[in-house]
Amino acid sequence: MARIVLGNRDGALALRQARDVLEQLTDEWPDVNFALRTIKNGDALAPASPDALLQALERGDIGVAIARLDSLPYALPEGITLAAVARRAEPRSALVTKGPKRLAELPDGSRVGARGARDTAFLTGQHGRLSVVEVSGQLEPDLKLLTAGEIDALLVSAATLMALDQRNRVDVLLEPAAFAPAPGQGALGFLVRADDDLAFEVAYSLQHRPSFDRVRAELSFARAVTHGDGGAGGCEACAVGAMATVTDDGELTLFGAVVKDGTTLQASVSGEAKEAEDLGRELAADMHKQLAAL
Numbered sequence: 524m525a526r527i528v529l530g531n532r533d534g535a536l537a538l539r540q541a542r543d544v545l546e547q548l549t550d551e552w553p554d555v556n557f558a559l560r561t562i563k564n565g566d567a568l569a570p571a572s573p574d575a576l577l578q579a580l581e582r583g584d585i586g587v588a589i590a591r592l593d594s595l596p597y598a599l600p601e602g603i604t605l606a607a608v609a610r611r612a613e614p615r616s617a618l619v620t621k622g623p624k625r626l627a628e629l630p631d632g633s634r635v636g637a638r639g640a641r642d643t644a645f646l647t648g649q650h651g652r653l654s655v656v657e658v659s660g661q662l663e664p665d666l667k668l669l670t671a672g673e674i675d676a677l678l679v680s681a682a683t684l685m686a687l688d689q690r691n692r693v694d695v696l697l698e699p700a701a702f703a704p705a706p707g708q709g710a711l712g713f714l715v716r717a718d719d720d721l722a723f724e725v726a727y728s729l730q731h732r733p734s735f736d737r738v739r740a741e742l743s744f745a746r747a748v749t750h751g752d753g754g755a756g757g758c759e760a761c762a763v764g765a766m767a768t769v770t771d772d773g774e775l776t777l778f779g780a781v782v783k784d785g786t787t788l789q790a791s792v793s794g795e796a797k798e799a800e801d802l803g804r805e806l807a808a809d810m811h812k813q814l815a816a817l
Contacts, residue, residue, distance in 0.1 A: 526556040527722055530585030532576055532594075534561050534661070536686055540711055541589050544609075544729070551728055555721075558621035560585055577603060580714060584724040588714040592707030592738055593680070597746040597763075599714070606726035607713045611734035612682035614709035614766050616642075616702055617693040619669060619684075620676040624694045626650055626701060629676060636665055636677040644762035645702055646678065648782035662687060678702070682709035700789065703764020706741035710734060733769040736796040740777045741765035743803025748781055748811070752804050757813055758783060765803075769796045779806045781814065788813045 529548075541559055548557050560807050562579045576742075577600055580588045592608070598607065631652045635697035637643045638660035646655050648685035656674050658665045662683060668674045686690050744765050751757035764780040775796040781790045790813070792806040 524554060524556050525721060526558070527557050527586040527725060528560050529587050529589055530560050530562050530576055530579050530586070531589045531691055533561050536662075536683060537561075537591070539592075539686065540566055544589055546709075547729065548725060552725060557727065561613075561744045564624075576602030576642050577714070580716060586715065586719060587726050590712055590714060592710045592712040592742070593705040595707070595712075595714075596752055597710065597742055602779075603710050603714055604723070605738075606715045606723045607728075607730035608735040608738050609711045609713075609729050610707040610731040611737065612711075613685060613696070614704050614737075615681050615696045615698070616678055616704050616708070617681040618676055618697055619679060619692050620694050621669060622675065625651070626676075628698065629653060633675040634673070636668060638665075638678070641705060641762045641764075644782045645764060645780070645787070648700065648762075648785050648787040651785070660671050662689070666692070680704070680708055686741040698782065699764065699766045699778045703778070703789075704766055706745040706763060706765040707738050708766075710738045712738065733796065736775060736799040737767040737769055740767040740775055740799040740803045741779075743800040744777060744779045744806050744810075745803075747804045748779075752807060758811075759815070760784075767799070773797070775799055775802060777802050777806055779810060781810050783814060783817065786817060805815070 531537045538599045545557055545559055562576050576588050579585050581595040632654050634654045634656050634657050637646050638658055643655050665677055669677050681693055706800040715722040715726055715808040745763040748763050749757050749759050771774045776793045778791045790809050792802050794802045
């Protein structure tokens with residue numbers, strides 16, 4: 524019997540998602556023996572970094588990496604491929620507060636918890652009158668900061684709240700023009716080594732094509748903005764946001780946003796979903812022109 528090890532990061536959400544995937548694959552592939560392996564850093568108190576998960580895949584310690592796609596680098600290591608994307612959850616970010624429910628309603632100087640440099644850049648670039656407090660990105664500790672009054676509001680992925688049975692904490696969903704979500708946010712992807720045909724076939728059985736196309740467009744845009752494409756130099760200092768939608772007849776619309784030195788730029792493009800990566804690069808080329816004009 525063939526055996527495939529599924530790898531996941533540590534943490535309540537990652538473990539729940541991995542167990543759901545294990546159950547689906549066990550039912551779908553009765554002739555394959557599946558096992559779960561949680562990839563951790565050397566620091567037992569910290570969840571595994573995206574690099575640790577990808578390195579485990581490269582070494583062959585796992586056959587399929589189960590990953591939130593907003594946590595991965597825009598450019599995957601050579602020899603690693605995104606085989607499939609599950610049906611996507613809510614891609615937008617949520618605002619959790621104890622008072623006013625919208626960013627525009629928060630009083631000047633309100634302390635807003637944001638995870639990481641990307642979220643901080645977008646919050647600062649578009650809502651500079653607010654005070655940014657960098658938080659851990661771990662849901663329960665961050666919500667405790669809000670309860671204790673150490674912050675006045677918290678920005679968090681809506682999909683995370685919903686997956687961890689905290690849907691009631693979603694006070695408002697932020698539209699991309701007000702706060703652009705991270706590329707791939709709300710999407711669970713399955714990565715394999717390019718030469719592992721069985722792992723690819725197994726992962727591909729979980730494919731939801733519209734979600735895959737949406738993520739491909741967003742990551743293509745982010746990759747081209749930050750790493751360069753088609754002769755245009757990359758902007759590694761740029762913070763990137765993106766959200767794509769796909770209609771029933773296969774039309775994809777991609778919204779993209781970039782923050783550089785406190786200035787926010789936005790643009791969008793539409794076309795056929797099967798051309799998702801080309802649309803991402805096209806929008807990035809437009810964005811590079813706007814960046815050059817700053």
